[in-house]
Amino acid sequence: MKTIQVTINGELYQETVPIRMLLVDFIRERCGLTGTHVACTYEGVCGACTVQLDGEAIKSCMLLAVQADGHRITTVEGLANGSDLTPLQTAFKAHHGLQCGFCTPGILMNMTEFLEKNPEPTDDEIRYGLIGNLCRCTGYVHIVDAVRAASKVAKQGGQDGG
Amino acid sequence: MYPAVIEEYVRPTTVEDAVDVLGRYPGGEAIFLAGGQSVMQAIKSRMMRPRCVIDLQDISSLKGIAVNADGIRLGAMVRYVDIVRCAELPPAYAALRDAAQHVGDRQVRNRGTIGGSCCWNYLASCLPATVLALGGTMMLLRQDGHRREMAVDDFLIGPLETARGDDEILTAIHFKAATRTGSAYQKWGLLKDALPVVGVCVKVSLDGDGRCIAARISLSGLAAGAQRAPGGEIVLVGSAGETGIIEKAFAMIAEQVDAQSDQWANSAYRQQLIRTLGREVATRAFGRARGES
Ligand SMILES: Cc1cc2nc3c(=O)[nH]c(=O)nc-3n(C[C@H](O)[C@H](O)[C@H](O)COP(=O)(O)OP(=O)(O)OC[C@H]3O[C@@H](n4cnc5c(N)ncnc54)[C@H](O)[C@@H]3O)c2cc1C
Ligand code: FES
Ligand code: FES
Numbered sequence: 001m002k003t004i005q006v007t008i009n010g011e012l013y014q015e016t017v018p019i020r021m022l023l024v025d026f027i028r029e030r031c032g033l034t035g036t037h038v039a040c041t042y043e044g045v046c047g048a049c050t051v052q053l054d055g056e057a058i059k060s061c062m063l064l065a066v067q068a069d070g071h072r073i074t075t076v077e078g079l080a081n082g083s084d085l086t087p088l089q090t091a092f093k094a095h096h097g098l099q100c101g102f103c104t105p106g107i108l109m110n111m112t113e114f115l116e117k118n119p120e121p122t123d124d125e126i127r128y129g130l131i132g133n134l135c136r137c138t139g140y141v142h143i144v145d146a147v148r149a150a151s152k153v154a155k156q157g158g159q160d161g162g
Numbered sequence: 163m164y165p166a167v168i169e170e171y172v173r174p175t176t177v178e179d180a181v182d183v184l185g186r187y188p189g190g191e192a193i194f195l196a197g198g199q200s201v202m203q204a205i206k207s208r209m210m211r212p213r214c215v216i217d218l219q220d221i222s223s224l225k226g227i228a229v230n231a232d233g234i235r236l237g238a239m240v241r242y243v244d245i246v247r248c249a250e251l252p253p254a255y256a257a258l259r260d261a262a263q264h265v266g267d268r269q270v271r272n273r274g275t276i277g278g279s280c281c282w283n284y285l286a287s288c289l290p291a292t293v294l295a296l297g298g299t300m301m302l303l304r305q306d307g308h309r310r311e312m313a314v315d316d317f318l319i320g321p322l323e324t325a326r327g328d329d330e331i332l333t334a335i336h337f338k339a340a341t342r343t344g345s346a347y348q349k350w351g352l353l354k355d356a357l358p359v360v361g362v363c364v365k366v367s368l369d370g371d372g373r374c375i376a377a378r379i380s381l382s383g384l385a386a387g388a389q390r391a392p393g394g395e396i397v398l399v400g401s402a403g404e405t406g407i408i409e410k411a412f413a414m415i416a417e418q419v420d421a422q423s424d425q426w427a428n429s430a431y432r433q434q435l436i437r438t439l440g441r442e443v444a445t446r447a448f449g450r451a452r453g454e455s
Contacts, residue, residue, distance in 0.1 A: 002171055019167075019170070020168045041163050044202070044203060061206075062269075063198060063273075064168075064171070067219065128354070128355075131354060131355050133267075
């Protein structure tokens, strides 16, 4: 067992956890933030468990919770400000970027960082950025549409807001 | 897939402390954790049941890419994403970016490290073969403080096997500066950016007239692990990168290698991949050596 301190969505969690506990289970079971999903029994291939560690997208089933000690995590619950959705979330809604929605939290966490790094991506770059996230419903077309729309919205938002 | 019980987790801040902890456990019972993108799979499947995990994330001396007149040094904890973002990689080492840019996916590239990949030495991997063609020097530190340097050719033994001692840590990988030199890497997998069914890396150095004076070729994805292809290297030397000669070199390599048949590709398909990828990669390496891109 080890006592760790992890800041998730701005809130500090201090917990004593078994060393073998995976970060995704810490987030879901200890912190009750069940927006982060597990779709591939922790094999590291589906991306449903994607969260941000210090602002970078990572698969939370590929880390031990103890590795996140002292770090900052953002989960899908940390994106919206109350009921104010982010431009990417709004675009997913507008463009039907989700059907069952199981893959969506992981995709949002990956693509949010992706758009920060590459605010005006080509469609090829969006698809390339999505490789680590499996979606069994949409066929990705609407997801790509949503990410593209968010990239423009983000730009307009930037201009409007000065 | 869930880890067995782990007794101890440590996060040293120096390499000396890291190897010290290693020494407190019998061989193999304490393991280093770098990006975890391979070893966590092994731990979760219980192929590995470490008693102690030594997390390298806080050791600053293992991080960073330094480029200077003598060459470049990549700390063992340099991540794929760090390589992709490094704007000053000379053309001689451009293959590092080719390889790192297409490892797995964004999430894997945000975590996985060059040191972890080389120490794991999985047969279907990108960085071991790339470091091999580039002729890197592996810097190792032993628990008793002894430091040694080893040519990558001696370091990579075979799939999941390296010459690193149980009591050693890989601290960095060095590459000597080289003029009129270019390199390139490319792989083919079943999906975009998937593990290589075959990967090819080429490095060539040219004289003032654009003739090749030294060549190194490596292959990944073959059952024997990352390996050089000396027969093809000899063919490239003396050439100016003419397509006919490059094709001859890779036809010979495809003929000579032991290309396995498995669920991903049969032997004839792997040989074809070696010919096709080889032509593209060698052509790009010659172009880079001439300063074209
Ligand atoms: C979905 C997915 C896709 C992938 N696709 C690819 C791909 O296309 N191409 C590819 O090449 N790889 C791929 N990989 C594997 C990936 O590249 C791994 O990151 C890499 O093999 C291991 O690096 P790591 O830093 O994660 O090391 P870890 O997994 O942390 O460690 C690997 C091994 O090296 C040891 N080790 C680590 N650092 C040191 C050190 N400094 N000194 C001594 N020993 C050390 C560890 O103890 C362990 O035994 C993929 C992985 C996943 C999960
Ligand atoms: S649960 Fe599938 S990648 Fe983590
Ligand atoms: S919306 Fe169902 S898996 Fe993506």
